[in-house]
Amino acid sequence: MSAEKADIIAALQREILRLEGFRPGSHAAVDVSLGPFQEAFPNGTFPVGAVHEFLTASMEQGAATSGFMAGLLAPLMGDKGVAIWVSAARRLFPPALQGFGISPDRFIFLDLKKERDVLWAMEEALKCGALAAVVGEVREISFTASRRLQLAVEQSRVTGFVLRHAQRNVGTTACVSRWRITSLASEPEEGLPGLGFPQWKVELLRMRNGKTGVWNIRWEDGTFTPVYTTVQIHEQQQQVG
């Protein structure tokens, strides 16, 4: 009986998502596996064909965020995909993308002077179905502007990333999600000196049709691996027990 009920509830949830205009990604081959927080997403898959918003406050956070974003971009771009990076003050060092499994020559960079142009170029790029993803670095984005981006991707099914360098006055946007990434101390392998794999604290502050949450994650061998703190491990053991 309970299993039957669960099935009905799941079916109804899918129906609601469909009515709300959420469509499962057309890129069937794209598998952005984020490990532990997959269940936070609607239908349990990372929403492609949507605009995601990332907040950064400092240069260090900017590096961590672009690292996490590169991890998401790698499966989106695949072997042949092309992405555009629009910015008015770019600090990204293209050769570093190679470390995240992306060939930097498949990126097109637009280095503009005005923020208004960044939003225009981003919208124009998001309308182009030939792209795998579009990344835009802006300081401010109004609700209307984010709405325009969202409308553009609904046609083309391109995934957009808005990287916001904003410390405060973070208003509402029409983006499907809002993230904040902070770097964590790395854990070197047992007995080895130096730095370990990059680790981040991933805060999902907002997720339309999904759940929010905070996870620790490590970028290791081209995949995201969950990192559990001792408290979390303890909790899990208690649940199992």
Next chain:
Amino acid sequence: MAGRYVSIWFRHLTTDWFSLRDPERRKQPFVLTAPVHGRVTIVAANAVAEARGIHTGMVLADARAVEPTLQALPEKPELANKLLHRLAEWCIRFTPVVAVDSPDGLLLDVSGCAHLWGGETPYLETIVKKLQARHYDVQAAMADTAGVAWGVARFGCAPWVIEPRRHLDRLVVLPPEALRLEADAVARMHKLGLHQIGQLMHVQRTSLRRRFGGHFLQRLGQALGHEEEILESVQPVEAYQERLPCLEPIVTATGIAIALEQLLQTLCQRLQQEQKGLRTAVLKGYRVDGKVEQVAIGTHRPSHNPRHLFKLFETSLPTIEPALGIELFILEAPRVEEHYDHQEKLWEGYGGLDDQRLSELVDRLASRLGTEVIHRYLPDEHYWPERSFRRATSLQEQPTAPWCIGHLRPLQLLAVPERIEVTALTPDHPPMLFRYKGQLHTIVRADGPERIEQEWWLQQGQHRDYYRVEDDAGRRYWLFRLGHYHEKIYQWFIHGFLA
């Protein structure tokens, strides 16, 4: 079809131009002078002066004796040539092939143009009227050969339009001057009593050549149409060009857009048939007041998609200033390349760098933001981080070397490394502490050093020892020390932020 030519003769080209500056001069005898052999000689006289018996070649003092109120100004060298070039460019609205015919005329190849103005007589009348409206005293004639048109314009009389295949009848009654010959050859003919070209026709060619030279026979052949005459157009005709003359001058933005659309349709149709695509295109608008407005676009791949090309033009169309109206639109494609349709279909939906949609997007971005903001990078074979990549010249260019994957690089790189204060153990230990922007960072973990040497053939200077460090808050940095410890001249810098 035989060709048709128009010759325009500006009877008082330079004096007319001076009269435009000061309309009073039009009613008074007025000449231009230049010193010749130490004497001030008249080189151009206006109609009033000519009517009073003053002609070019006269000494100014003699002319003053004939006409005491004569006004004289020094001539401007090269003025006639400049004026003719400007007028020739203006005449492009009537035909694409306009040649300057120094010193005082223009030659137009008007084959197949006259019907657009409703026949040859209205066509020639329009040209003459428009030039007269600009206060140039002109005489023009149309004939099957440039030679006869030239002769009739200068030495003939009305009707100015000589019907096809009737040019011989008009040529025979013209004086030998009408053949564009040197002055001494003409003088010799008059001396021999040859006052009409008709008289020369019956003389044997060999004796004509002996007496008057090969140049004379060439000119005669050109006038008769036996020898081809090549006009050197002031603007070379583009192979891919479309023209759209307008009945009424266009002044609105919508009108310009419609004209552009029509031109693009016809040009793209032709390109498609020939399996070609354009890389650059120029739209020119010839204004009523004689100015030419133009906008240009460029594409990253050959294209013959009128919708896409129109979008590229769209951003720059408002810069066209129609003023009183545009009479003629010309769309040119100076750069055209091979472009096959099946290729397009193959890449459709492919999503790679070869995708047609991608190059169209890049064109759109470039037309609004400029090409210099669009960057794509390829690996360059240098270890020095700032030189490890170079700009790609096109979307299709492939990397010639692999991207360096040996060492992890920072995702965020400062354009210029910034000085930091560091506490470190000598000689080769990573730093323990550093201060950046007033904040103290205690270093917990570190990797390094990775030494990168200067490339002496490019730049002189110290090597860099890079360290990847992590501070107590888990933030990762890329630091380097410039120079050796023992030389006491080292400095520490922060260069980037690792993910």
